[in-house]
Amino acid sequence: MSNINIIPFGGVRENGKNMYAVEVDNQIFILDCGLKYPENELLGIDVVIPDWDYLRENADRIVGVFLTHGHADAIGALPYFVDEFKVPVFGSEMTIALAKLSVNANSESKKYDDFHIVDADTEIDFDDVTVSFFKTTHSIPESMGVVLATKSGNIVYTGDFKFDQTAAKGYQTDLARLAEIGSQGVLALLSDSAGAENAGQSEKEKNIAAYILETFKYTDQRIIVASVASNIMRVQQIFNAAAAVERKVVLSGHDLEKIVKTALALGKLTLPDEDLLISMxxxxxxxxxxxxxxxTGKMGEPIKSLQRMANGEDKNIKLNESDLVFITTTPSHAMETEVQKTRDMIYRSGAEVKAISDDLQSSGHASQNDLQLMLNFMKPEYFIPVQGEYRLLNRHAQLAQEVGVPKDHTFITAKGDIVAFDGEQMRIGDKVDVGDTMIDGIGVGDIGNIVLRDRRVLAEDGIFVVVVTIDRRKKKIVAHPKITSRGFVFVKTNRELMNQSAKLVEETVQDNLDNKEFDWGHLKQDVRDKLNRFLFEQTKRHPVILPVIMEVNQHARKSNKKKKVSKDSKEKDSNE
Incomplete structure (x- = not known):
């Protein structure tokens, strides 16, 4: 029997950032390496990736990264991972092509080139573990699930999936293979939970294609289609519909152009008309x-781009009354408020809005029936729902119990939980410390809770800067306090508040100068504390208070009966 640990590094109790480590004896297998887009409270953060401190401590045990598909929630963190961990990456042809785009776009990782293309017939032996794959249906071609065959049974990770009997070639699920895996004995199943609240059946893709074509046929104005760049299936449907009604297509967004070019080169995307694509x-x-x-917008996400268009901020596209904005992406529950806000902005610009989700239940993720069908195929001894917020994981666990998986064999995990199998029983045991790593520009992990707190305060209450010049030797204030405020109060209408604040600062600084045990740190903190209390009493706000204390040494000396002043200035402190 093998000792097995399953550790989620992301993808549980959150949307996106899928990454799971499976330890089998002395080897670590990484399943997906994704990112997530930040919530509104993560001010200024571009993306969030998993924290892998634990993996750094065990880097020599990692045998490879196994990717299920080419969406950002599965491959987005790969550039940062392979820059640090020089291990091979495995995936289908399409997945590897998109992974290379992502890795090559990062200056730190673009020299990495240890990619390996696999398919549903591939088996890779790693001592006592054999890794194989199975075809699944998703919104991108060549999506696959991963099987780790161990002495104790199969560990199966589905990746994103759904069942669609009408799926086109390249998107079809291999049902026979699923039955084969289940018959071999599945110790643990890690299954996609994103659609666990969807009680109905997801719409077949052929019906979605017909809906898009019908929309194009009965629209006589310019159509702006919002989609996710890596949703290759949707892009193909848009191309087909445009060609059918003799329209030309403009690709707006650098990410989209790269993905379309790659998919066309691999034959995963086809142009029904050679002259279909035109420039802006x-x-x-x-x-x-x-x-x-x-x-599709930056990083393939269309919503922010639509907002810029509606506000007239897009340099190429201005929305007007003759436009139809056609939203073909189905937002997650976490994005619903943002999507409704965007629709309102579009209507205000005069354009019309239509969304597939208004009329069809379109999704690339399994519905409740699909999830239970996968469970019945696999017949797992233990079940770990993944890829979703807590309510989705919990609902998926309930669905598993309905088809016979015992409640005590189902684990709703948090990041860092270790689901351990000792050869006889699986249970949640110890926990490793797993947090989030935030990416802001070129900074990786240099933004922590303190910086985010300060950004939040700046956004909510603004900043209050006070500059004072002192002569510490003479124990006097050389220049009276100068106050600057941004995002706190309108200075011109709050002169009295500014004057009282300046007086308070002057008194506080003089008190510190008169103190025999003068200390720069104490002076700055004293100014902050007293200003903070005073400003809160007056405004009920807590701005970021930034004291800047300048020291000037004045030495008087006589020369030709005239006084000359020599100043040696230096700034003691301006920032934390």
Whole structure:
């Protein structure tokens, strides 16, 4: 029997950032390496990736990264991972092509080139563990699940999946293979929970394609289609519909262009008309009724781009009354408020809005029936729902119990929980410290809770800067306090508050100068504390208070009966 530990580094109790480590004896297998887009409270943060301090301590045990598909929630953190861990990466042809795009776009990881293409017939032996794969249906071609065959049974990770009997070639699930895996004996199943609240059946993709075509047929104005760049299936449906009604397509967004070019080169995406794609400059010369603009935005996410268009901030596309904005992506529950806000902004610009989710239950994730079908195929001894917020994991656990998985054999995990199998029984045991690593520009992990707290305070209450110049030797204030405020109060209408604040600072500084045990740190903190109390009493706000204390040494000396003043200035402190 093998000793097995399953550790989620992300993807549980959250949307996105899928990454799971499976330890089998002395080897560590990484399943997916994704990112998530930040919530609103993470001010200024671009993306969030898993924290892998534990993996750094055990880097020599990692045998590879096994990717299920090419979406950001599965491959987005890969550039940062392979920059640090020089291990091989395995995935389907399409997945590896998109992974290479992501890795090459990062200056720190672009030299990495240990990629390996696998398919559903591939088996890789790692001592006592054999890794194999199975085809699944998702919104991107060549999605796969991963099987780790151990002495104790199979560990199965589904990745994102759904069942669609009408799926096109390249998107089809291999049902026979699922039955084969289940018959071999599944010790533990890690299964996609994103659609666990979806009681109905997800719409078949052929019906979605017909819906898109119908929309194009009965629209005589310019159409701006919002989609996720890596949703290759949706992009193909848009291309087909545009060609059918003799429209041309403009690709708006650098990420989209790269992904489409890659998919076309691999034959995973086809152009029904060789002249289908045109440039934005060519589109402006054409009648708007002949144009479709496919918009995905930065990092493939269309919502922020739509907001910029609605506000007139996009340099290429201005929304007007003759436009139809067609949203073909289905937002997660966490994004619903943002999507409704975006729709309102579009309506205010005069354009019309239509969304697939208004009429069809479109999703790339399994519904409740699909989830239970997967459980019945696998017949796992133990079950670990993954890929979703807590309510989704909990609902998936309930669905598992309905098909016979015992409650005490189902584990709703948090990041860092160790689900351990000792050869006889599986249970949640110890926990490793796993947090989030935030990416802000080129900074990786240099933004912590203190910085985020300060950003939040700045956003809510603003900043209050006070500059004072002192002569410590003479124990006097050389220049009276100067106060600058941004985002706190309007200075011109709050002169009295500024004057009282300056007087308070002057008194506080003089008290510290008169103290025999003068200390720069105490002076700054004293100014902060007293100003903070005073400003809160007056305004009920807590701005960031930044004291800047300048020291000037004045030495008087006589020369030709005239006084000359020599100043030796230096700034003692301006920032924390």
């Amino acid at each position: 400059s060519d589109a402006k010369k054409m009648d708007p009724s002949q144009v479709v603009i496919l918009e």
